[in-house]
Amino acid sequence: MEFGWTPEQRARYDTALAAARQRFAPESGAPGIAPADWRALGELGLLGASVEPKFGGGGHGALDTALLFEAFGRGCPDTGLVFAAAAHLFACAMPIAEFGDAPLKERLLPDMCAGRTVAANAMTEPDAGSDVARLATTATPVDGGYLLNGVKSFVSNGPLADVLVTYATTDPAAGHFAVTAFAVERRTAGIGVGEPFGKLGMKSCPAGQVTFTDCFVPGDQVLGERGQGSVVFQESMRWERTCLFALYVGLQERLVEQVIEHVQQRSQFGRKLTEFQSVTNRIVEMKLRLESSRLLLYRACWLLDRDEPGALASALSKLAVSEAAVAGATDAVQVLAGRGYLTQHGFEAALRDAVGGTIFSGTSDIQRQIIARELGL
Structure with missing residues (x-):
């Protein structure tokens, strides 16, 4: 590399x-x-x-x-x-x-x-979060296409979406080939979109519920082939787990820069904060987590660009970056103390925004399961 x-x-x-x-x-x-x-x-x-x-x-x-x-x-x-x-x-x-x-x-x-x-990705359901293989939403074959029926929850961008990429069960007994992927335009009859949920962070990305009621989707809006939904979803997750979390690498770098600027200017007990080892140690840990997770993410991207197997690399990257972002934002709040707790300085927002990274695209525990599986455990 x-x-x-x-x-x-x-x-x-x-x-x-x-x-x-x-x-x-x-x-x-x-x-x-x-x-x-x-x-x-x-x-x-x-x-x-x-x-x-x-x-x-x-x-x-x-x-x-x-x-x-x-x-x-x-x-x-x-x-x-x-x-x-x-x-x-x-x-x-x-x-x-x-x-x-x-x-x-x-x-x-x-x-x-x-x-x-x-566009919004409508996969998660009220009773199918991490277990995406058991979707209650169905796609029934009809002349010229499919009728979609079901409820999707936690749809990021859902309240504003013009296009929905969604997944539904077409063949319940087909195992890995039970699910089919669709691209559905919002103006299609039978789609209902709920109000945005109240969320801990990332409020500019509205999330809500989407309902399909006898929603007719033409056959030419199937992504891939019928029953190939799991393949489509896993490929999209590889892109997401690999590339999306680069934004959290950037967030960590911003926090490191801001915290360094603060401690270089701030004094307590007649001494610069840079003279307190407990303070500098926190910043060193922030930098260590940033650079370690960055390298894992770049490696996962490198493998994706080479079209090489990357399930282990993307899971390691996603886990490392998301956990590092939460830890780094927590350290930033601690170093800034009262200023870190106030909304006007943006550090508490960084912490709230970081928490979601350990949940979406597969929780941290799901990433650990993937890593364990790839290790043959």
Whole structure:
């Protein structure tokens, strides 16, 4: 693996970082995405970074895409907005790009990449969170397509979605081939979207419930083949677990920079905070977790770009980055003390935003199970 960045990668990262710092403000506290912000993300190339250029994307591989999300995670003070972009790209645009037929890609992807539409991944159900193999939502074959019936919960971007990538059971007795993936347009009859949930963090990425009631989906909107839903989902999760968490690498770097700036300026008991070993040790641990998790993430991206097996690498990366983000944000709050606890400085928001990373895309315990399985345990 080459550890250095090419001049093109450095220039792309620096441009994205500067744009993120200049263009976007902290979250307002209200659930939702400002249309102007979403269009700006499209114009800056984030929403279609890994999609082929002929469909409006940037055509970047996993590592280059991750570097863009790392830059935005570091520079954009609204982590929920960056997360919404990542969910849109990795869990929705990439399954369509990799498994949709040509007319479907031509119809949906250009608007998704440009920020003219918002996409949401509807997989989780009220009784099927980590156990995605047991979906109660059904897709019944009818003339020309399928009728979808069921309820999806915790749908990130769901309240605003124009396109829904969803999964439903088509053959209950088919085991691994029981589930089929679909790309469904929001204007389709039979779709009901609930109000945004109240959440601990990432409020700019609204999440809610989506209901399908005799929702007819044409057969040409199946992603892949009937019964291939598990394959589609796992591939989208590999993109998500690998590249999405780059935004949390960027968040960790921002926190390290801000904490260092604080301790260099702050004094207590007549001494600079940098003279207190208990303080500097916390910052060293923040930096250690940042760099360790960054290397695991880059390696997972490298394997994805080489089309090599990467279940172990992506699970290790996801686990390390998400846990490091929570630990780093906690340390930042402790070092900043009272200032860290106040909303006006943004450190408590970073902590709230980081907690979700240990839950979505497979909880930390699920990642540990994947790692154990890959080790033959």
